[in-house]
Amino acid sequence: MAKHPTDTCFHCHNPIAPGVVIAVQRAADTVDHVCCYGCKAVAELILGQGLGRFYQYLDTPLPRPDEMSDSEDAALSVYDRDDLLAELAESRSVKAPDGTSRTLHSIRLSLRGITCAACVWLIENALRTESGVDSCLVNLSTHEAQLEWYQADIPLSTLLSRLRRLGYEATPLTAEAHEAELQKSQRTDLLRIGIAGIGAMQAMMLAIPTYFGLLDVSGETMLTFFRMASLLIATPVVFFSAQPFFAGAKRSLINTVRMRQIQQLTMEVPVALAMALAYGASLWITWQGGDEVYFDSVCMFTFFLLLGRFFEHRARLKMVHESARLSQQRFVLYERLDPVTLHVQDQVLVRDMQVGDVIRLGSGQLIPFDGDICRIDSHHAQSYHVNEAALTGEFRPQRKYPGDTVLSGSVVVDTPVPARVIRVGGESFLSTVDRLVNRALAERPAVARLADRIGGSFVFGVLVVTTLVFAFWYQHDPGSPQRAFEIALSVLVVTCPCALALATPTALTTATNALRRLGLIVTRGHTIETMARVDTTVFDKTGTLTFGHLSLRNEVNPSRLQLAADLADHSEHPVSRALAKAAEGMTSGVQRQHSRFESVRVVPGAGVEGQLDGIVYRLGNAAFISELLVGHAFGDSDDEHTEAWFVSASPTPELTRFEFDDEIRPESRQIISSLRNTLDQDCRMMSGDRPGPVHRVAEALGIEEALASCSPDDKLRAVQGLQQDRVVAMIGDGINDLPAMAAAHVSIAMHEASDLAQVKADALLGAGRLGVLPDAFAHARKTLKIIRQNLGWALGYNALALPLAVAGLIPPWAAAIGMSLSSLIVLFNAMRLNRISPA
Structure with missing residues (x-):
């Protein structure tokens, strides 16, 4: 039986069963072995696309890929259906290099099977090499991908199948699913915080009497009892509540070693190291005996850090909730009206609405599309009230008239509104806004990148200083290694850059939310x-x-204005629309009577002519009007205003001049x-x-x-x-x-x-x-000022606390409180951005 060069699969790192020999040509002179034909297919796919560097970055075992059956491939084809694609993905028209218009689709995918940064690199590069894929960005922390592709060139099912064959399961992520996932994550976070908070209180309750001599613990039995109780309390805090910090630290250290960049170090590294050292040392002292344990410090440390993260994540959840609220409207029924009579025709789901449909929006209903308000009665202009607070920040309802635009995300206040659909689904204003806001949150501004660079170097510096401090105190007082350990632990905790990590993202997220409420x-x-x-x-x-539109600026006789507006109804010229709007705004009680004119003739670039009671009327420029008023001098037209003239060809013609401005x-x-x-x-x-x-x-x-x-x-x-x-x-x-x-x-x-x-x-x-x-x-x-304040406070606090900790003047429990308070100060300082101060 052939002998393997290694006993583990080079692709997934899982053991190779005895007697199995499956070879893969990695390079011209290198042959490696894999554990199954699934790994062989995936490895050959990766190597065939020139993505062999994936294995250099791989730091954790991969799941063993299963062969996909024809039925599984066929199941993915459902995502190519036009109706489902319109529901799950956003689309927009883009210009191709040859001048033609093409449809670019964008979708968010939830990914399973990601284990490290190497997976992110593989997925992004594997999809980008596919013809028809415009871009692919993967978020390692959320296991989500933003994919943009041309469905006409490569179906979505093909891309999902390709990911499945690489060992990753991808499913479209809807707004509701994303919100549900974040809410589930938030519930887990609350549970972690609750356990850490209870642990911190109970551990401190057991520790304070020993710190201040309030309880006689000179007997070994009582001291052991207190320490065992603290151990039982701290254990779930460390292994459950603090688990995200250990996972983040592991990922950070692996990336740092693989990429050989200290900038890859994150604040999770000193946090996890401090927790592990404090818990491990306390466990050893509890078992073997010693002067002091640090279970209370571990619990407090974990609790305050989780609390800061929780407030940061809540800001993002609020933004996702707005998207999900509109997305859920796709399955709400609305009354569809006949476009001519405006009588109820049938009921239609939002997902089935088409451009041109006339929909009745009931009182209190969320408007799910962009549209124009339709006129019900031709003899007067009905007004409506719409609340646009979600879009503009203005809490007072806005008055709307027929012809005005209503936007998705607004809410009808009282009277039902008949509106014609202009844009719906991914083309609507709110969908566009959500897409753009998500893009903004995904990008890293320069100030955030600066904080990241400082953070990586700072973490490295903290680790170096902690090591040197331990070595110094160990040499200075070799008879008390626990004293050296305690001081080093205090240095590690007190200088942990948690505040530095929170300084920028919390401020930017809070400011983005505040500006959105303001209307920007x-x-x-x-x-x-x-x-x-x-x-x-x-x-x-x-x-x-x-x-951006003309408005009447001079005073004219109301009856003449109504008559001119009646004739202007037969033209789409901006002057005609301005006259119609001016007439509707009149409060003199004169009602407009539409379609009274006969034999109407529109002359492009000149004006409009019609007959009423046998008299010819004209509305237009001076040249057009002068044909009825031969020899009349109109005077010089100024360069500042737009003008129009209205006249009748009666024995005693009455000439009216309208002067228009683009109103400031x-x-x-x-x-x-x-x-x-x-x-x-x-x-x-x-x-x-x-x-x-x-x-x-x-x-x-x-x-x-x-x-x-x-x-x-x-x-x-x-x-x-x-x-x-x-x-x-x-x-x-x-x-x-x-x-x-x-x-x-x-x-x-x-x-x-x-x-x-x-x-x-x-x-x-x-x-x-x-x-x-x-x-x-x-x-x-103000945002930039607060970011600088946060960064200054974070760095200044560490610069002040570090000498005290090095001198042995700060015990670990006080270091945990100081570091936590520093993070909370940064957090609450950023939360001040929720309030908008007038300029």
Whole structure:
């Protein structure tokens, strides 16, 4: 019988059964053996794709892969169904290099079988080599993957099958499943905290009498009893409550050795080492005898650390809950109306809604799609109230009229709302926001990466200092090794960088949540940090500082306005829409009567003509009107306003002039004033509009630098010029702003912005929330200030406590309390970011 070079499988590290000889060619001159044909298939797949480095990073045994049957392959094909794919994945249209439009799908996967960083490396690289896969990112801590691929090129079932053959089971992760998983994790965390808290209280209750001489423990029996009781209390704390720290430390040490980078060291290493040493030494002293045990320190240490982690995780769970709440609406029934009569036609699930459907949204119902409110009665404009607090932070219900937009995530307050579906599912506003926020939380801003680098070096320094301190005291007092151990343990505990690890992520997560409530949705990891350093803000004009649509600015006779608006109903020109809106806003009691005109004729670029009671009416520009008023002088038109004329061809014609403006948002002046005077920012404006309107708006808002008639390239060059010595924020809403927004250090898109501008921007403003900008910039500065405070406190505390611990002035139990209080100070300081302070 052939003899194996080794008795373990080189792929999964499991034992090879006697008599089994299955060889795999690892390299040109290297043959290794595996335990089964499943491992052989997976190993050949990995090696065949050039991913052999996987085995260099592997640090734990892999599960033995099973051969997939045809029925299992067929079962995965269900994920290729269009209806299920639309439910589980998000899709968006992207431009291919050849100019064609393609559909890119994005899905979150839950992965089973991941054991270490090598698995992450293998999964990412194995999928990225597949034709049709755009990107794949795996999160080791959550065992989740974010996959983007072209379903037309490679079906999802093929990718899932490929992962299964590599030994990893992947299933789509829905918002409800993610929330359920986080809630389950939170319940486990609470159980760990509860056991650690009870253990800490009981251990301290047993330890305090011995510390302060309140109980006579001179007898060996009583002392042993107290120590055995403390051992029973501390054991479940160490082996259950503290288990995440030991697992994290193991992973960190293995990665450090494999990659030979001290930056891979995490705060779990000194934490786990301190717990293991304290528990092990206490166990030995309890068994063999000695001066002091540290069970109370271990329990307190574990309890406070778990408490800090719990508060950090709760911030993320709140964000996931919002996504799950909307996702659960897919299976709620809504009444579908006939598009013409608006009578109830049938009932439809959210998942089955189509663009163009008219849905009745009942009082108190969550709006699951983006849509426009439909008109029920043609003789008056019904108003509705919608609560948009989840999107904009504004707690007061917003009044909506027919033609206004309602967004997914809003709630109908009172009167049922009939709305036409524009975007639903993954294309809706709230789904887009959730996708962008998840992207922001997954990214690591520079300040977080700096903390990580400092943390790794700091942990290494702590381990070195602890070793040197132990060696010094052991040499200084060789007769008392327990004293050297106690001092070294205090040094290890007191300098543990838990506060350093919590300083940045807790602050950023809390600030992201607070800004979302305010109405600014952060979509990139660097946004808050960069906003804090902005000294120049550049605004687009149309749709940003102004509403982006025409409004009537001069006073006219109400009856003439109603008549002109009636004729304007037959045209889609912006002037026509402005007249219709002005007429609906009239409070004179004059009702509009639609479709009274006959023989209507629309002349593109000129105006609209119609007859009423045998009289010809015209609405349009001066040239179009002059055909009915031969010889009439209209005067010179200014460059600042848009105008239209309304006239009738009666024996005594009456001529009415309408003057329109792109109305300035009422909050724009206060925004510019606050940014300039309170935050000391330089505010500028760029627009593609004519010089007249641009300079009028600039003068009204107190903006000194304003550029008009700008092309996208002009805006781009202007922003790049400012970036030579400034940190620039660009705020816009249109595709023509995209180059400048992409070039700016940080870009903010208006809620009404084009879909492309929203996706590319670093942050989104909720509907009607331009006024939150000063508070958002101020909060970003406060966030960066608190992060620096946390980092300063964490480093300063260690610098102060370390000499005291080295001198033997801090016992282990006091070190545990000090380190825990330091972490809680950092945590609660970050929680101050929940409150938004006005700029």
